[in-house]
Amino acid sequence: xxxxxxxxxxxxxxxxxxxxxxxxxxxxxxxxKSLSDAYRKASSEFARETRKAKPEDMAALYDDRAKNxxxxxxxxxxxxxxxxxxxxxxxxxxxxxxxxxxxxxxAELAEWQTKSLAALKTHIDRDYFSEFVARMGGSxxxxxxxxxxxxxxEASTNVNVKTAALFAKGAILFGSKNDAAKSADGRAILxxxxxxPAMAAxxxxxxxxxxxxxxxxxSRDFLSIGKVAPDFDAVDQDGKAWKLSDYRGQxxxxxxxxxx
Numbered sequence: 001x002x003x004x005x006x007x008x009x010x011x012x013x014x015x016x017x018x019x020x021x022x023x024x025x026x027x028x029x030x031x032x033k034s035l036s037d038a039y040r041k042a043s044s045e046f047a048r049e050t051r052k053a054k055p056e057d058m059a060a061l062y063d064d065r066a067k068n069x070x071x072x073x074x075x076x077x078x079x080x081x082x083x084x085x086x087x088x089x090x091x092x093x094x095x096x097x098x099x100x101x102x103x104x105x106x107a108e109l110a111e112w113q114t115k116s117l118a119a120l121k122t123h124i125d126r127d128y129f130s131e132f133v134a135r136m137g138g139s140x141x142x143x144x145x146x147x148x149x150x151x152x153x154e155a156s157t158n159v160n161v162k163t164a165a166l167f168a169k170g171a172i173l174f175g176s177k178n179d180a181a182k183s184a185d186g187r188a189i190l191x192x193x194x195x196x197p198a199m200a201a202x203x204x205x206x207x208x209x210x211x212x213x214x215x216x217x218x219s220r221d222f223l224s225i226g227k228v229a230p231d232f233d234a235v236d237q238d239g240k241a242w243k244l245s246d247y248r249g250q251x252x253x254x255x256x257x258x259x260x
Contacts, residue, residue, distance in 0.1 A: 028084040032092055035076060042069035062103070070103050074112065081119065088128060094119040095132060102140055117141075121149070125156050130164035134204070137168060163199040163209055166192070174216065190216065229254075 046069055053061050065071040074097050081093035098116040101109055123129050133153050136146050153165030166189055173186025190213045193199045200210030222230050231245045244252070 028080065028087055028089040031080055032084075032089045035073070035080060036096075039069060039073045042073070068103065070100050074100060074104075078112075078115065086122075088123075088126070091120060091123045091126070091128060098132075098139070117145075121152075124149075124152060125158045125161065127158060127160045129153070129158070130160040130202075133161065134164045134168060137172065159198050160202055163193060163202045164204075166199070167204075167209055167213070170213075171216070174220075187217070 046067065049067070050058060050061055062068055077093040077096045081090045081097070084090040084093065094116040097112055098120060101112040101116065104112055120129070120132060133150060136149065139146070141149075150165045150169050153161045154169070156162045156165070170186045170189030170193070173182045174190055176182035176186065194210050194213050200208060200213075202209050204212060221227070229244060231243055233241065233243050235241055244254070
């Protein structure tokens with residue numbers, strides 16, 4: 001009986017230990033938030049200092065490892081990422097490192113890029129990886145590397161990741177105004193997203209990919225130079241109704257403005 005009870009207690013203790021090891025993400029999340037807040041504060045203070053600097057001193061100030069907080073916080077984020085391996089916090093930390101790695105030079109830059117990119121790729125089928133692939137175009141990655149990551153994402157079973165990758169590829173090609181073939185390929189890719197209800201409904205910022213693509217097509221087809229402007233109704237400052245087509249054949253300046 002005593003032996004059975006002792007065995008049971010040991011098993012229970014082992015289970016608790018295992019659960020604790022598997023679910024420390026809330027602690028990691030608190031650490032990440034605290035670290036992010038500290039970085040934002042340090043970064044704001046540094047920004048105030050740079051605003052006081054002379055233009056010719058700016059480059060040296062940004063490269064000053066004792067003053068620019070990015071040099072201190074990249075290693076801190078990397079250290080937390082190593083402890084939070086497999087969690088969203090790991091992804092967020094390495095994303096911070098990747099996004100800010102360009103401050104480093106040569107060998108250090110290559111090291112941070114290799115470490116962060118390898119770790120980020122392990123999250124490729126998670127919803128939040130779509131953020132990374134969506135912003136990859138301006139990340140400074142070689143085109144071959146970016147294309148390889150997009151190709152992997154296009155094959156992902158995660159609809160968010162797959163849609164973000166296809167949209168990024170389609171948007172790049174669609175924007176090739178001097179290459180009709182590439183632009184047509186881009187339109188076809190973007191249309192394939194619009195034609196798939198699941199992909200078209202994926203959220204991006206405050207809209208969906210379907211709505212964003214619809215806007216891109218409308219802009220290219222109706223608002224580019226040489227196109228007839230789409231007609232619309234409005235009311236002038238005196239309350240009189242008018243249409244844009246009322247002024248066809250005249251020089252018209254349209255000023256859109258609003259509050260957000």
